[in-house]
Amino acid sequence: MKKLISIVIPIYNEEENIPILISELEKVTNALASYSFEFIFVDDGSIDTSVKVIKEFTKKNKNLRLIEFARNFGKEAAISAGIYEAVGDAVVIIDADLQHPPKHITQFIELWEDGAEVVVGVRNNSGKQSRLKQLGSMWFYKIMQRISHTDITPYATDYRLIDRCVVDEFNRFTERNRMTRGLIDWLGFERRYFYFDTPERQHGEASYTMTKLISLGLNSITGYSMAPLRLAGYLGIVVLLVSAPLGLFVLIEQYIMRDPMQLKFTGSASLGIAVLFLVGIVLVCLGLVALYIAQIHTEVINRPLYVVRRKRTQTHTEGQLLK
Ligand code: UDP
Ligand code: MG
Numbered sequence: 534m535k536k537l538i539s540i541v542i543p544i545y546n547e548e549e550n551i552p553i554l555i556s557e558l559e560k561v562t563n564a565l566a567s568y569s570f571e572f573i574f575v576d577d578g579s580i581d582t583s584v585k586v587i588k589e590f591t592k593k594n595k596n597l598r599l600i601e602f603a604r605n606f607g608k609e610a611a612i613s614a615g616i617y618e619a620v621g622d623a624v625v626i627i628d629a630d631l632q633h634p635p636k637h638i639t640q641f642i643e644l645w646e647d648g649a650e651v652v653v654g655v656r657n658n659s660g661k662q663s664r665l666k667q668l669g670s671m672w673f674y675k676i677m678q679r680i681s682h683t684d685i686t687p688y689a690t691d692y693r694l695i696d697r698c699v700v701d702e703f704n705r706f707t708e709r710n711r712m713t714r715g716l717i718d719w720l721g722f723e724r725r726y727f728y729f730d731t732p733e734r735q736h737g738e739a740s741y742t743m744t745k746l747i748s749l750g751l752n753s754i755t756g757y758s759m760a761p762l763r764l765a766g767y768l769g770i771v772v773l774l775v776s777a778p779l780g781l782f783v784l785i786e787q788y789i790m791r792d793p794m795q796l797k798f799t800g801s802a803s804l805g806i807a808v809l810f811l812v813g814i815v816l817v818c819l820g821l822v823a824l825y826i827a828q829i830h831t832e833v834i835n836r837p838l839y840v841v842r843r844k845r846t847q848t849h850t851e852g853q854l855l856k
Pocket of ligand 2: 628630632734739
């Protein structure tokens with residue numbers, strides 16, 4: 534029996550990219566005749582004609598499956614849904630905007646056959662990203678590597694191949710705030726890296742806006758590390774180390790030695806400074822704690838990660854709607 538490779542593609546407003554992507558994918562998969570393939574498109578609540586375009590293709594290509602979300606749940610949820618639905622011996626995750634060149638699937642599979650359980654696509658360049666995004670991602674990786682125990686490779690993308698054993702473990706994750714890359718890295722397994730150049734996005738606009746990226750970054754910092762929480766503690770210690778001798782100094786100089794240095798501290802001035810300082814610390818700590826509580830909150834209410842409107846799978850006989 535041929536090995537089955539599932540290709541998971543999250544889609545959000547990609548009507549112009551889909552036909553190009555499918556033809557590129559077909560080129561690659563046709564050349565790999567010793568494997569069979571299924572394409573799992575996960576429509577993440579697109580508001581353009583993406584769904585219609587994909588449905589057209591399902592008529593021609595029986596290996597094409599479509600999962601439609603009831604609304605936009607974000608790329609991470611879309612990828613998780615695709616991975617969950619995949620039945621292949623390995624799953625390849627790829628962006629629809631052709632920034633992850635499909636031709637590399639061949640090399641991914643070679644590495645997999647060579648024993649890799651996770652093949653990670655790593656960007657050689659950051660393409661034509663804005664300077665702000667580049668700087669942002671550079672700092673993000675620097676901070677993450679410092680503070681988390683998970684080994685996160687800079688410029689590693691979501692373009693990955695994962696073996697069935699990794700897929701099964703991945704499906705056990707229950708958290709809602711998720712970053713697919715981070716979770717796969719956390720799992721470990723035998724990893725290999727594949728370096729590729731990112732071409733520019735073909736059509737449409739990158740829908741990961743700066744705010745979405747920042748919130749993804751913040752989520753992964755609070756999700757993978759307790760360092761910010763400890764930071765509050767460190768801050769408190771530093772402030773104590775500064776304010777305690779200062780207070781002692783004022784006490785001794787002013788009240789015990791009767792101001793030999795003629796500094797004439799007024800009581801309310803020193804009190805005011807001390808109070809402001811302490812209020813600052815308390816607010817910082819509260820803010821940090823709030824970040825964690827927010828995360829606990831989203832995990833505890835235990836909502837489903839996504840909502841599927843319908844699934845469409847072309848069986849060998851006829852198109853069939855799965856309930
Ligand atoms: N995407 C998605 N849901 C979203 C945003 C994006 O499924 O809310 C998909 C999008 O269609 C594409 C992939 O995720 O296939 C990467 O998106 P994008 O190019 O906007 O992100 P970037 O390249 O900046 O990481
Ligand atoms: Mg992109």
